Amino acid sequence: MTAYTDKIREIARRLLKDCKVETVIGFRKGTVPMMNEPCFITRADAADELVWDGNCGINLANYLTDRKEKIAVFAKGCDSRNIVNHIVENKIDRDQLYIVGVPCKGMIDKRRIRGMAPGEITEVAEDGDAVRVKGRDFEESYDRKDVLQSNCAVCVHRNPVVYDELVADEVTEQTDVDRFADIAEIEAMSPEEKRAYFEELLAPCIRCYACRNACPLCYCPTCFVDESQPQWVGKSQNPTDVWTFHFLRAYHCAGRCTDCGACERACPVGINMRLLTKKLNKDAFEKWGWEAGLTLEQRPPLDTYRPNDPEEFIK
């Protein structure tokens, strides 16, 4: 995907030069391996700052919330679906956006690679299907598909669903993936096992809220966890408070989450809180045939009522 960089710069330069947009939101090269930094440029001569590779996992829809100007944004499949959400939820107007679609082959999981490498990684380069990793005294090469973020590995919407222009031809969508295998495993557990599983899953949480803040869906002016009148959630490390935050946040994302992986990617202590949102994605899919952010024409399931909605869970 590194070949996209030239094209992205060219598009950004053109859009700014022709005054089609005021701001271009994309990525610039990061200062540490496997990290790029979301950035904005407003001048055509700054277009060369922009880059694209497998380290653009941040969801750029997060940077569009309530912006007022005309913006060009680079959007992977998941980003584009969150942009759809944003438009449907009135967080931005479609007319304000020039969406540059970026067909995606998945983002690199920095934690997985760090776990595989024999020492501290100082350099990572992508070369087709290979990811070459260097450290102070080692060099390794991994197959790209083995080091993808786990959400990317099972993604079936790699191509942007809404765009004004594409940076490259669409990629082939994955069809032979079992998207919800991890969720099915947890569903099969007994209540006690589930409790123990989630207890362990969430134990390292330091309540930095990186997961929430990296999520384009979490744009509430005051999150329930921060409310003080009434205060729903305590602020200590009490596990019940920590769970309340994670569980409730997941429910707020039900029928809206695109499984972009931003939350898990952002977590500084390695929690896969996507398991919670994904369970609700699975429910939305099974009960209403719904996948978030695929269409501008329909409201999300928890936002609408249909006479034939399933109701077997109402007791």
Add this chain to the structure above:
Amino acid sequence: MKCIKIDKKQWAGGLETAASTYRLFGPVKSGEVYEFAALAPGREPDMAVQNTRTSPRSVVYPQAEVMFEYTTDENDPDAHVMKEPETDEKPRAAIGIRPCDAYSFVLVRRNFDSAEHQDVYWLRNYEETTFIGQACHNPCSTCFCTTAGCGPFHEAGLDVLLADAGDHYVARVLTDKGETFMKAAGWDAGIDCPDQEWEGWKTAAQEKIVSEVATDRLANIDTLALHDAGFWDDAAFSCINCGTCTYLCPTCWCFDIQDENKGRKGIRYRCWDSCMFPLFTLHGSGHNPRGDKTQRVRQRFMHKLKYYVDRYENGIQCVGCGRCVQHCPVNIDIRNVCNLMNSFGEAESCSVA
């Protein structure tokens, strides 16, 4: 200077002996990351890990700490009156703490131990903790300690500094507190300090530091001009306002105070807070002096690299551990921001007389 040789074969046994007098803390793996946490009985600290993900600040300054207990039961003669909780815990020892992390307590102490007020909780915990440091023979690529006021063999804030010499540690005993701990561990093989070798290790380690910040101009730059500098919007754009940088940082100290009730009993506790959160400065009236993201990002960097410098005239509030550099979800890099700040207002072209 007193030096002691600790055979690695006696390491685990010594710690076990010390554990009868001290509560031990050290680097341990939890889930997929290393944290600096209390060592369960018999658990050895993982001395091979470089910088733990969460910093050792929680040894002295837990993320949540009870300050008072109270009851609101009117039948209790002390209803509504705050009582300090009883503590009869053993002194603590931070085993294998890195020199930068130990030095962070020296910086943070300036806040908690001021001329006017002393924070009893922080100071009590700090004074009862012995810091058994471990020199960094192989610093990370993101470590910039040598330009942030300390270094891989820095001793300030430590009671003992260990250097790894293969099959044994060489321990430099720096304080009486350190000596007491060594005795409690039964490590008493006094040796002549291998000063020359030590210097060699130290130089080799310092040479491995590839990352740096420039801080020489910070003190003399006008505070308001720097606050109003043009680069903040760009520096702050990617920030998502999470607390990762502030919660992983060993030198961040902001906290909130909360009351929590269970029935008629309750606790007043403090917990870490973060200047990255909009709520941090929200007035009761709804007015928020730092309501914008850029203002909050600026606050964090200005606090560490300018306000602290102004206030204490003793360097920056950063030890160069690189945690925020490595783990910021959007790659905001304090090294870049520090250099931007330090070069602010610098003449862009030379004038030749």
Add this chain to the structure above:
Amino acid sequence: MQNPYYPYPVRIDDIVVETEDKNLKTFKFSFLNPEDEEKFAYWPGQFAELSIAGLGEIPIGIASSPTEKGFVKFTVNKVGKVTTHLHKMKVGDIMGIRGPLGNWYPWETLEGKNVVIIGGGFAFTTLRSSIAYMLENRDKFGEIHVIYGARSPGMLLYREELAEWEKRDDLNMHITVDAADDPDWKYNVGFVPAITDEKAPEADENTYAIICGPPIMIKFTQPVLDARGYAHDHIIMSLENRMKCGIGMCSHCNVGPVFVCKDGPVFTLDRLNQLPKEY
């Protein structure tokens, strides 16, 4: 080591509803342990954390004067969780006071000087403390002017006391309201900046202004004082910011390198001009 977070236990001895909207009440407290009153030695301009077990703490300016013995008074606006609960409390209830906190108006500097007090709304509390203190030490000060405004007559604090002060000839009172529907209203009508322009004495080396009020009042009063030639080191202000610890530890209230709770809340305008406007 004294625990600076420990609130002295106090009993509510009296509660006065101050304003017609009932949103402001003055609470009079006495210390359960008499020795705590000695420890709570304060100066006008300082504040304290009012502590209610189970609810938390709230920083409030001290409204009584150190010349008034046996009690301390605080006037509290009902805004958030703690203050709303406080407004429901009754005489005899036990709570806590932590302090005194922060710095105070510069009484050493002000000695022998003319003092112009300019206050608005419910921020008049520490100004009330200051006036009571100066009147008790009247010979130590030159001319004293007080310009105090509220939205309406019923929103003025300490109305009985104001009326008594009006009668004194050693104090120049300029009470004002934004608008009065009371035909018997015999004082000024107009915003504080306008009344300041009308009534404040000319600036000189020996005249200091103390301003405390809502941001909008300060914003429009300062140019008036500037126009009248008040030097910025002769204009004294009291800031508010969100606070938790009150002793410069928790870092909630910092404005640049200073903490409002510890280095303030009182600053000269001169000093504020050097600080970011993060308050």
